[in-house]
Structures are given as structure tokens and as C-alpha cells.
Amino acid sequence: MAGEYIPLLVAVPLAxxxxxxxxxxxxxxxxxxxxxxxxxxxxxxxxYAVVSPPSTHAVGGWPAPxxxxxxxxxxxxxxxxxxxxxxFLVMIYSLSYMNAYSGRWQFHTLFLLMLAGMNGVVITxxxxxxxxxxxxxxxxxxALVAFGTGKHELEAAFKYAVxxxxxxxxxxxxxxxxxxxxxxxNMAHMAxxxxxxxVAPITVAALVLLLSGFALKAAIVPFHSxxxxxxxxxxxxxxxxxxxxLIKSLGVYTIARLVFNVYGASPDxxxxxxxxxxxxMGIGVxxxxxxxxxxxxxxxxxxxxxxYMILGFGLGSPLGILGGxxxxxxxxxxxSLLFLNSGALEQATGTRNLKEMGGLSxxxxxxxxTTLSASMSISGVPPFSGFWxxxxxxxxxxxxxxxxxxxxxxxxxxLTLASxxxxxxxxxxxxxxxxxxxxxxxxxxxxFGMVVLxxxxxxxxxxxxxxxxxxxxxxxxxxxxHGILTLGEVVRL
Amino acid sequence: MIHxxxxxxxxxxxxxxxxxxxxxxxxxxxIILGIVIADYAVxxxxxxxxWKKGGEAPILQPGAMEQVMVDPLPxxxxxxxxxxxxxxxxxxxxxxxxxxxxxxxxDITRIRELxx
Numbered sequence: 001m002a003g004e005y006i007p008l009l010v011a012v013p014l015a016x017x018x019x020x021x022x023x024x025x026x027x028x029x030x031x032x033x034x035x036x037x038x039x040x041x042x043x044x045x046x047x048y049a050v051v052s053p054p055s056t057h058a059v060g061g062w063p064a065p066x067x068x069x070x071x072x073x074x075x076x077x078x079x080x081x082x083x084x085x086x087x088f089l090v091m092i093y094s095l096s097y098m099n100a101y102s103g104r105w106q107f108h109t110l111f112l113l114m115l116a117g118m119n120g121v122v123i124t125x126x127x128x129x130x131x132x133x134x135x136x137x138x139x140x141x142x143a144l145v146a147f148g149t150g151k152h153e154l155e156a157a158f159k160y161a162v163x164x165x166x167x168x169x170x171x172x173x174x175x176x177x178x179x180x181x182x183x184x185x186n187m188a189h190m191a192x193x194x195x196x197x198x199v200a201p202i203t204v205a206a207l208v209l210l211l212s213g214f215a216l217k218a219a220i221v222p223f224h225s226x227x228x229x230x231x232x233x234x235x236x237x238x239x240x241x242x243x244x245x246l247i248k249s250l251g252v253y254t255i256a257r258l259v260f261n262v263y264g265a266s267p268d269x270x271x272x273x274x275x276x277x278x279x280x281m282g283i284g285v286x287x288x289x290x291x292x293x294x295x296x297x298x299x300x301x302x303x304x305x306x307x308y309m310i311l312g313f314g315l316g317s318p319l320g321i322l323g324g325x326x327x328x329x330x331x332x333x334x335x336s337l338l339f340l341n342s343g344a345l346e347q348a349t350g351t352r353n354l355k356e357m358g359g360l361s362x363x364x365x366x367x368x369x370t371t372l373s374a375s376m377s378i379s380g381v382p383p384f385s386g387f388w389x390x391x392x393x394x395x396x397x398x399x400x401x402x403x404x405x406x407x408x409x410x411x412x413x414x415l416t417l418a419s420x421x422x423x424x425x426x427x428x429x430x431x432x433x434x435x436x437x438x439x440x441x442x443x444x445x446x447x448f449g450m451v452v453l454x455x456x457x458x459x460x461x462x463x464x465x466x467x468x469x470x471x472x473x474x475x476x477x478x479x480x481x482h483g484i485l486t487l488g489e490v491v492r493l
Numbered sequence: 494m495i496h497x498x499x500x501x502x503x504x505x506x507x508x509x510x511x512x513x514x515x516x517x518x519x520x521x522x523x524i525i526l527g528i529v530i531a532d533y534a535v536x537x538x539x540x541x542x543x544w545k546k547g548g549e550a551p552i553l554q555p556g557a558m559e560q561v562m563v564d565p566l567p568x569x570x571x572x573x574x575x576x577x578x579x580x581x582x583x584x585x586x587x588x589x590x591x592x593x594x595x596x597x598x599x600d601i602t603r604i605r606e607l608x609x
Contacts, residue, residue, distance in 0.1 A: 128570055135577045142584060151595050155604055158521070158588045165528050165581050166515060172535045172574060173508065179567070180542045 003055030017112035028104035035108035046080040071125035074475025093449030094237035114140035156233035163226040167216030174209030218251020232295035236343020244336030273314030280307030323392035337453035359432035370454035377457040379417035385460020507534035543567040
């Protein structure tokens with residue numbers, strides 16, 4: 001029980017948001033300092049969580065089924081590492097990018113609130129607590145989408161907020177069903193009680209409600225319609241956070257927890273995930289192919305790539321889960337990088353339309369090569385990180401004899417490559433677009449964030465080196481592969 | 494025993510009314526009202542879960558251990574949920590007002606510029 005540090009992962013960003021709103025209203029520099037320091041501290045805590053053994057913390061000293069239990073197992077620490085790593089680099093990028101906007105302290109307050117919410121979702125072991133943190137993160141993200149307060153931002157934020165609230169209500173209703181049936185809110189205890197009481201119509205109804213709610217947050221087809229509006233409308237650092245980590249911690253992670261650790265992965269449930277994943281992959285990439293707005297194209301690719309993760313989980317084997325989790329890690333890196341690139345291009349050229357760009361590789365060398373490495377990574381070109389995770393997913397499909405899904409994953413990957421060749425060709429190659437003679441490379445904080453993420457894309461495959469894999473990925477795979485975790489097992493962590 | 498189920502069914506029905514309003518109405522304010530209705534339906538459902546006939550407030554007193562008590566936990570949940578609902582509604586109304594400033598209308602068919 002060495003988990004005394006666990007509440008800090010929520011408390012630190014929450015306190016940072018509070019102080020930002022309290023003390024940094026007048027001074028943008030102070031807001032920047034608080035924001036950066038807090039996110040750096042959260043990153044340090046997450047790294048500590050990865051290297052230290054799993055542990056739990058009972059909030060307020062109340063023991064598990066009665067009080068709220070915070071659980072830091074392998075899966076939670078992996079998710080925390082992903083969230084805080086991306087948040088830290090995005091924060092440094094935004095120090096320069098957000099100069100174009102007013103209201104520094106509001107940005108940092110909302111950013112830290114969103115971070116606190118995501119961390120809370122990941123570490124909590126209590127279903128209602130998860131709902132509360134999910135709402136904290138969602139509300140902060142609605143406001144961040146509307147941050148520019150232009151016509152499109154407001155429209156997208158309204159759509160996002162309505163869909164998001166509807167999803168949250170479905171979740172709350174599902175949680176109410178489960179509480180009424182099992183009489184507990186602790187996820188491990190609930191899994192035990194569900195095992196004792198057996199399947200009933202009400203548990204199936206609750207599962208449908210919870211899965212729809214989480215799928216809405218994860219933007220899985222057919223619940224994806226808000227994402228291509230919401231993600232492009234936010235400022236670029238926020239798009240990177242939303243597409244990079246928010247849909248994963250609020251949607252993909254929660255689906256994995258629910259399916260594997262609470263309900264237990266039955267074959268029917270896994271088949272449902274396989275179909276959902278495959279449909280998302282296909283529809284997302286087909287819709288992405290015909291986009292000319294760079295951020296919109298990236299947003300549709302998020303729908304498609306989330307499909308890969310769900311497909312990996314749906315295979316249900318340790319290899320499939322490993323592929324899904326590794327792709328989750330890689331996708332956070334390269335998708336946030338791509339959104340940061342699009343922000344750099346937008347700031348330098350004043351447009352997001354690929355048709356209006358062209359020949360920028362000479363004017364913006366750093367943006368150009370970072371975009372290229374992220375594009376190669378998302379398209380699954382060796383030796384970039386995306387190749388390895390897609391390879392594992394395809395291998396897992398073949399291992400189980402699911403040839404169709406393996407072929408489907410490769411086909412979608414080829415279409416992804418086609419779509420990113422379009423981005424590279426129209427934005428960076430060819431003749432320099434009109435009026436771009438004086439375009440300059442973006443300032444160093446923005447370049448720093450992009451370069452570090454690009455390096456992570458290139459060396460991401462090293463995550464599979466046995467020593468690193470044993471420390472980061474394998475514990476997370478073990479948590480999901482273990483199936484239902486009973487309360488006793490969780491408390492003994 | 495159809496009667497004991499009736500309140501729950503009515504709650505779900507109320508929830509569906511709210512969802513229907515969100516999905517079918519064209520006016521921003523009506524959509525917000527739909528969300529509020531659905532929100533209240535879920536809150537009501539939670540309160541119904543803990544209700545017991547003749548139940549009393551769950552305050553333990555010496556010598557009164559045998560009384561029928563209502564479950565206190567859902568009430569705490571509903572309190573939290575109401576606060577979250579308030580924040581969501583306030584946010585939605587604020588966005589709707591800003592949208593009205595920009596477009597001069599609450600009709601979503603005339604606000605639709607994002608497509609594709």
C-alpha cells in the first residue's frame with residue numbers, strides 16, 4: 001500500500017487550475033509558468049507511477065467497497081504516461097501558439113482542468129467517480145473547443161456539448177442500472193457481484209447504455225458525427241489533446257476497462273468490438289480521403305485509428321491487446337504531432353486548405369520533416385512506430401485465423417497512406433503557393449514540441465525491446481488479459 | 494406486481510422524450526430543454542432506486558436499528574449529478590447566446606456551416 005502519491009495526480013492539476021484562475025488573471029507569463037510547471041510535475045508523477053509497483057489508495061481512509069478506491073495498476077500507469085507526455089509537449093507548443101489568442105489564464109485553467117479530469121478517469125476504481133471525472137474533462141473540453149468564439153467554433157462546441165451531454169446521460173443511466181442490480185459502485189466489487197448474480201436483461205441493457213456512452217466519447221462509428229466538427233474547430237494544441245489523448249482516456253480506455261475487467265470478455269462482446277472497430281476503420285478512412293481541410297482530414301483519421309485499437313481489443317488475445325494498447329500509445333504521439341503541424345501551417349500561411357498550400361518544405365523545414373515522419377508513422381511505413389503496432393494487430397488477427405480482419409487492417413492502412421501522400425504533396429511539395437514567399441518557420445517552443453514528438457515517432461518501435469516492454473506495456477496487457485479482477489485482488493495490489 | 498415497475502418505466506419514457514427533443518428539434522433552446530428533461534429523468538431514476546416504502550432517513554441511533562431505511566448513496570449521487578447538470582446547462586445556454594449574437598437566430602438549420 002505505497003499509493004499515497006496517487007491522489008496527487010488529480011489534486012496537482014486541479015490546484016494548478018485553481019491558482020491559475022485566482023492569481024494569474026493579470027499576468028500571462030505567470031499563467032504560462034503555472035501551467036508548464038504543473039504539467040511537468042504531473043509528467044514526473046506519471047513516470048514515477050510507471051517505474052513503481054502497482055498500488056492502491058483508499059480516499060479518506062474508507063476501505064474499498066464503501067469508500068472510493070484509486071487503483072494504479074499497469075493499465076492506469078500506461079494511460080497516465082501517454083496523457084501527461086502529450087500534455088507536456090503540447091503545453092510547451094502552446095506557449096508560443098496561444099499568443100494569437102487572448103485569455104491566457106482561461107486557457108491554462110481549462111487545460112489543467114481537462115488534465116485533472118483525464119487523470120481521474122484513468123486512476124479511479126469507482127464507476128460513479130469515473131463519471132464525475134469524465135464530466136470534468138468533457139466540460140473543460142467543450143469550453144476549449146469554443147475557445148476562439150468564432151462562428152464555427154461556437155457551432156462545433158454546441159454540437160459537441162449536446163452530443164457529449166447525451167453520452168454522459170446514457171452513462172449515468174447505465175451506472176444507475178448496474179447500481180440497482182449489484183448494489184455497489186466499486187468496479188472490482190461490481191465485477192464480483194455480476195459474476196455471482198449472472199446475466200440478466202438489466203445487465204445487458206446497462207452494457208448497451210454504457211457502451212453507447214463510451215463509444216460516443218471515443219467517436220466510434222456510428223457515434224462519430226461530432227468529432228470532425230469539434231476537433232478541427234479548437235485551437236491546434238487543444239485539437240492535439242482532444243484527438244491525441246481525450247478520446248482515448250474517456251472512450252477507448254473506459255471501454256477496455258468495462259469489457260475486460262467489469263463484464264469479463266465473452267465471445268459475443270469481443271465480436272461486437274471487432275465489428276465496431278472494423279466499421280470505424282473503414283468509414284473513417286473513406287471519409288478522410290475526400291477532405292481538403294487539413295484538420296478535418298486528420299479528425300476523420302482519428303475515427304479510423306480508434307477503430308484499430310478497438311479491433312485489437314476485440315481479438316481478446318494477449319497479442320491483440322498488446323497491439324491495441326501499443327497503437328493507442330503510438331496514435332497519441334503521431335496524431336497530436338499532426339495536429340500541431342497543422343497548427344504551425346495554419347499560423348504561418350493563414351489557411352488550412354491543402355489546395356491553397358504548396359511548396360512549403362523549403363520555407364518550413366522543421367514542420368515539413370516532422371509532418372512527414374508522423375504521416376509515415378500513421379500510414380504504417382517501417383520503421384516508424386505505427387508500423388509495429390499495426391503489424392502486431394495484423395499478426396494477432398492471423399494468429400486467431402481471422403484473415404478478413406487482418407486483410408481489412410492492411411487495406412485501411414494503404415488508404416491511410418494514400419490520404420497522407422496527398423497531404424505531403426499538396427502542402428510541402430510542388431510550386432510555392434501564391435503569397436507564401438515570406439512564410440517563416442514557426443518559433444522555437446512550437447518546433448521543440450514537434451521535434452520531440454517526431455523523434456518519438458521514429459524510435460517508437462523501441463517500445464517493443466523486451467526491457468522496455470516488460471516495464472510499460474506488458475503490465476497493462478496483463479491487467480486486461482486477466483479478465484475480471486475481484487476486489488480482493490485489486491486491494492492486494 | 495406491475496405497479497412496482499411503473500415508475501421506472503415512466504422514468505425511461507421521460508428520458509426518451511428528452512432524447513427525442515434533442516434529436517428532432519431545430520431550435521437551440523428546445524434542444525437544451527431536451528437535455529434538461531433527459532437529465533432530470535436520470536436523476537429521478539436514481540432517486541427511485543433508493544426509495545423504500547415507509548423508509549426513513551438513514552441516521553443510526555442506539556436502540557433503533559430495526560427501522561426501514563432508504564439507501565443514502567443514490568441521493569449523494571443525484572446531488573453530484575444535479576451540479577454537473579447545472580454546469581452543462583449553463584455552458585449550453587452561454588454558447589446558444591453567443592451563437593445568437595453571431596447568427597441572429599436560434600434555428601440550427603440556418604447555423605449549419607460545418608459540413609463534410
